[in-house]
Amino acid sequence: MEKIKLMEKAKEASKKAYAPYSKINVGCAIETMEGEIILGANIENRSYGLTICAERTAIFNYVLGKHKGIKALAIYSANVENTLYPCGACRQVMSEFMKKDTPIICYNAKENKIITETLGSLFPGDVLSEIKPD
Numbered sequence: 160m161e162k163i164k165l166m167e168k169a170k171e172a173s174k175k176a177y178a179p180y181s182k183i184n185v186g187c188a189i190e191t192m193e194g195e196i197i198l199g200a201n202i203e204n205r206s207y208g209l210t211i212c213a214e215r216t217a218i219f220n221y222v223l224g225k226h227k228g229i230k231a232l233a234i235y236s237a238n239v240e241n242t243l244y245p246c247g248a249c250r251q252v253m254s255e256f257m258k259k260d261t262p263i264i265c266y267n268a269k270e271n272k273i274i275t276e277t278l279g280s281l282f283p284g285d286v287l288s289e290i291k292p293d
C-alpha cells in the first residue's frame with residue numbers, strides 16, 4: 160500500500176483516540192503481510208503513566224488477530240508541531256514483532272511531510288534477535 164494511503168488510515172484511527180489530558184490524538188495503522196490494515200490509537204488515563212500509545216494498541220490488536228507479519232506501520236498525530244516518533248517503550252514492543260527493515264512511517268504536521276524510518280534506525284543493536292520464542 161502507498162505510504163500516503165496507510166497514513167490516511169492512521170489519521171482515521173486517530174479519531175478513536177482517548178486523549179482528554181494531552182489533547183494529542185495519535186493514530187496508528189499497521190499493514191500486515193496479508194494486506195490487512197490494523198488500527199490503534201492512544202488511550203490516556205487520569206493516572207498519566209498508565210497511558211498507552213497508539214503504536215502499542217495497534218501492535219496488540221495485530222497480535223490478537225493472529226496475523227502473519229508486519230509489512231509497515233504508520234503513525235499520525237494532530238495538534239503537534241514536530242514529527243511524532245515512537246517512544247522507547249513502543250520501540251521495545253515493536254522489536255518483538257517487527258524486523259529491522261520494517262518501515263515506520265511518521266507524519267510531520269508542521270511541514271506536511273511523511274518521514275520514513277525503519278525499526279533498525281530507531282532501535283539499533285542486536286537486541287532484536289537475542290531471545291527467540293519457541
Ligand SMILES: O=c1ccn([C@H]2C[C@H](O)[C@@H](CO)O2)c(=O)[nH]1
Pocket residue numbers: 178181183185200201202203210211212213214234243244245246249
Ligand atoms: O509515539 C507516540 C507518542 C505519544 N503518544 C501519545 C501518548 C499520550 O497520550 C500523548 C502525548 O504524549 O500522545 C502516542 O500515542 N504515540
Ligand SMILES: [Zn+2]
Pocket residue numbers: 212213214215245246247248249250
Ligand atoms: Zn509509545
